[in-house]
Amino acid sequence: MAVTPKSSLNASHRRTLIVVSVIIAVVVLVSALFVYRSLIVDDDGLIRVKTASELNEAINNAAVGVPTTIAFTTDIFLGPELTIPTGADITLTSDSKTDFFRLVGWDGQGVIRVMNGGRLTIDGIIVTHEAGSTGLGIIVIGTLIMVDGKISGNTGGVDISASGVFELVSGVISDNVAERGSGVYVNEGTFKMSGGKISGNTATVSDWYAGGGGVFMWKGHFEMSGGVITNNTAQGYGGGVYNMYGTVDRLGGEIYGNTATEGNDVHERTD
Numbered sequence: 250m251a252v253t254p255k256s257s258l259n260a261s262h263r264r265t266l267i268v269v270s271v272i273i274a275v276v277v278l279v280s281a282l283f284v285y286r287s288l289i290v291d292d293d294g295l296i297r298v299k300t301a302s303e304l305n306e307a308i309n310n311a312a313v314g315v316p317t318t319i320a321f322t323t324d325i326f327l328g329p330e331l332t333i334p335t336g337a338d339i340t341l342t343s344d345s346k347t348d349f350f351r352l353v354g355w356d357g358q359g360v361i362r363v364m365n366g367g368r369l370t371i372d373g374i375i376v377t378h379e380a381g382s383t384g385l386g387i388i389v390i391g392t393l394i395m396v397d398g399k400i401s402g403n404t405g406g407v408d409i410s411a412s413g414v415f416e417l418v419s420g421v422i423s424d425n426v427a428e429r430g431s432g433v434y435v436n437e438g439t440f441k442m443s444g445g446k447i448s449g450n451t452a453t454v455s456d457w458y459a460g461g462g463g464v465f466m467w468k469g470h471f472e473m474s475g476g477v478i479t480n481n482t483a484q485g486y487g488g489g490v491y492n493m494y495g496t497v498d499r500l501g502g503e504i505y506g507n508t509a510t511e512g513n514d515v516h517e518r519t520d
Contacts, residue, residue: 295320297344301327311337320344321374324351330359330384333391335366342373349398351375356382360403365412367391371420377402386425389413389438395420395445405431406450409438409469417445417476428454430465432481435495437468442502443475452483458493460485460509460516466495474500483509487516494519 296307296319304325311317313336322344331352333339343350352374354360360376363369368391375398376386386403387393390410396418400406405427409415415433422445425431432450433440447463454460462481464471471492478489488507490497492515504514 294318295342295344297322298325299323301325301331304331308333308337308339311339314338316340318342321350321352324353326353327355327358327360329355330388331361333361333363333367333369335364335391338368340370340372349373349375351377354378354382354384354386354403357384359385359388361386362388363391363393363413365390369393371395371398371400373397375399375401378404389415392416394418399423401425405434407432408434409436409440411437411469413438415440417442417447419444421445422447423449425450426453428452429459429483429485429491430461432461432463432478433465434461435464435466435469435471439469440464440471442471442473442478445476447476447478448480450481452481452485452491455484455510457485457518459483460487460512461491462488462507462509463504464490466490466492466497468493469495470498471495472498472500473502473504476502478502478504478514479506481507483507485510486518487512487514489514490516492517 298304298307299322307319316338318340320342378384383404385408386400386406388408390413393415397420399421401424403425406422406425407415422432429452431452432447450462452460452462460483462483463478481488488509489504507514
């Protein structure tokens with residue numbers, strides 16, 4: 250009986266392993282491409298997501314500077330806060346004609362952080378925390394535009410840094426609670442309000458550097474040309490707006506029905 254040399258068996262075994270490995274790699278690659286394609290390509294141009302991991306994948310794979318619209322198909326619960334990176338131009342919306350789906354932040358963390366050079370448009374989602382949880386709604390270092398939806402149930406709705414710009418076109422910022430600026434906290438940044446509603450927010454601290462149930466201004470700039478700021482409460486100053494050393498341009502809109510220890514609707518501090 251002929252005996253096959255051991256070296257021939259080893260070579261054959263290696264070739265078989267190589268072929269199998271190549272087949273597995275091709276299958277994995279095709280599967281990954283199919284999953285990615287199904288995640289980001291739809292006939293209407295929307296990226297539809299249902300989990301935090303899919304949402305993060307869609308944002309991280311968005312082309313720099315190219316407007317990308319991501320539609321929630323259900324409520325999404327985050328772990329660490331969602332980051333909109335430099336160069337991204339993201340719109341978050343709901344894949345529903347009747348409901349706004351929620352983006353729910355993790356206890357102790359903000360829901361969204363928009364980095365410098367990043368751009369986020371909120372167009373029909375709710376940015377929130379579960380009852381009893383804490384954390385900011387949206388931290389704005391880049392640009393935030395809100396055209397529909399709600400920012401509600403957070404430890405402060407929107408925090409705008411020195412490089413940040415927030416444009417409130419429509420939508421609601423409500424029922425947020427913080428020491429100051431429970432609706433919108435302008436921390437040397439820029440806030441432009443042409444529509445929408447800031448209502449039912451509560452600032453809880455009563456010292457001189459506290460208040461602004463609706464809007465708290467620490468330096469920075471606030472331009473109001475439309476919308477309504479109403480029914481906000483501050484234990485300190487300015488139930489509607491408390492301006493500390495910033496600039497405020499009132500071109501329109503309404504501020505009424507707010508409550509504070511001093512300056513129910515607007516309080517200006519310049520000393």
